[in-house]
Amino acid sequence: MRRTVRFIATDLVKNKFLYLLAMPGLLYFVLFCYLPMTGVIVAFKEYRLDLGIFGSPFNGLDNFRFLTVDTASVLRVIFNTLFLNALFIGIGTVLAVLTAVLVNEIRLVIFKKITQSLVILPNFISWIIVSVFAYNFLNTDSGILNGWLQGLGFSPVNWYNSAGLWPGILVVLYVWKTVGFNSIIYLAAIAGIDPEQYESASLDGASKIRQMWHITIPGISKTIIILLLLAIGRIFYGDFGMIYGLVGDNSLLFSTTDVIDTYVFRALRTLNDVGMSSATGLMQSVIGFVLVFSVNAAVRRYDKDSALF
Structure with missing residues (x-):
C-alpha cells in the first residue's frame, strides 16, 4: 500500500505539467x-420536485411504460432516428473523407489554408x-428555391408541408454544416x-x-x-438542436423528421414527466453501449489494430 502511494506521489511530481495540461479535460468529464x-436513478422514481432526486419514491419500471402506450408513434420515432442517423453517418463519412x-491535394499553401477555413466555417454557425x-x-411564397423553380417553368413546392422531402433536406444541411469540420481528423x-x-x-x-x-x-x-464506432454509439440519439431548430412543432413533418429526442x-x-425523459435517456445510453461493444467485437475479430479496445 505504501509503495503504491509513494509511486503515485512520485509520478504526480514527475509529470505535474502533463497532469495540469490534462486537468481541464478531466474536469469537463x-x-x-x-x-x-x-441522475440515472430518476428513471426508476416518480420524481417530485419538492422531494428531490433521492427523496422521491421508487416506481420500478413504470417510467418505461410509455414504450407500450403508443406503440405506433414510438416505433415511428425509433425508425426515424435510426434512418436519419444512418444517412448522416454514411453520407457524412464518405463526403468528409x-x-x-x-x-490534401491542393499544393498552393495559401489557397489550401483558405479552403480549409471555408469548409470548416459552417460548423460554427x-x-x-x-x-x-x-x-x-x-x-x-418568397423562398429563393421556389423562385428558381418558377424561373425554370416549374410549379412552386410547399416544402414545409412535404414530409417526404425532409430526410433529403436534413441530410444536405447536415453535410453542409459538419463535413468540413469532420474532415480535419x-x-x-x-x-x-x-x-x-x-x-x-x-x-x-x-x-x-x-x-x-x-x-x-x-x-x-x-x-x-474508430470514428464510425464512436458514431454508432450515438445512433439512438437524434440531433435535437438540428431537428427542432429546422422543424420545430410543425406536425405535418413529424412522420419523417420526429426523432426520439424531440418526441x-x-x-x-x-x-x-421527468422520470419518463430520464428513462428514455437511460435506454438510449444502454443501447448505444451494447452497440459499441458488439460492433467493436466484430471489428476486433477482423482487425485488432482497428478496434477501440
Whole structure:
C-alpha cells in the first residue's frame, strides 16, 4: 500500500505539467459526464420536485411504460432516428473523407489554408441561424428555391408541408454544416502517411485516383473505423438542436423528421414527466453501449489494430 502511494506521489511530481495540461479535460468529464450519472436513478422514481432526486419514491419500471402506450408513434420515432442517423453517418463519412483527400491535394499553401477555413466555417454557425437560412430558401411564397423553380417553368413546392422531402433536406444541411469540420481528423490521418508511398506509386505510373484508392484510403481506414464506432454509439440519439431548430412543432413533418429526442421533449413539455425523459435517456445510453461493444467485437475479430479496445 505504501509503495503504491509513494509511486503515485512520485509520478504526480514527475509529470505535474502533463497532469495540469490534462486537468481541464478531466474536469469537463467529471462535471458534465460522471456527476450527472447520479441522475440515472430518476428513471426508476416518480420524481417530485419538492422531494428531490433521492427523496422521491421508487416506481420500478413504470417510467418505461410509455414504450407500450403508443406503440405506433414510438416505433415511428425509433425508425426515424435510426434512418436519419444512418444517412448522416454514411453520407457524412464518405463526403468528409472525400473533402480531406481533395484538400490534401491542393499544393498552393495559401489557397489550401483558405479552403480549409471555408469548409470548416459552417460548423460554427448555430442550427437556429441555419434554420433562418433554410426558411429563406424554402419559404413557399418568397423562398429563393421556389423562385428558381418558377424561373425554370416549374410549379412552386410547399416544402414545409412535404414530409417526404425532409430526410433529403436534413441530410444536405447536415453535410453542409459538419463535413468540413469532420474532415480535419481525416486530414491529420492523411498527413501521417509516408510520402514515399506516393512517390513510388507515381514512378510506377499510378494515377491520383489509384493512389487515393490504394494508399490514402487504406492509410486512414483505422481512423474511419474508430470514428464510425464512436458514431454508432450515438445512433439512438437524434440531433435535437438540428431537428427542432429546422422543424420545430410543425406536425405535418413529424412522420419523417420526429426523432426520439424531440418526441420526449414534447412529452416532457406537456406532461412534465421527468422520470419518463430520464428513462428514455437511460435506454438510449444502454443501447448505444451494447452497440459499441458488439460492433467493436466484430471489428476486433477482423482487425485488432482497428478496434477501440
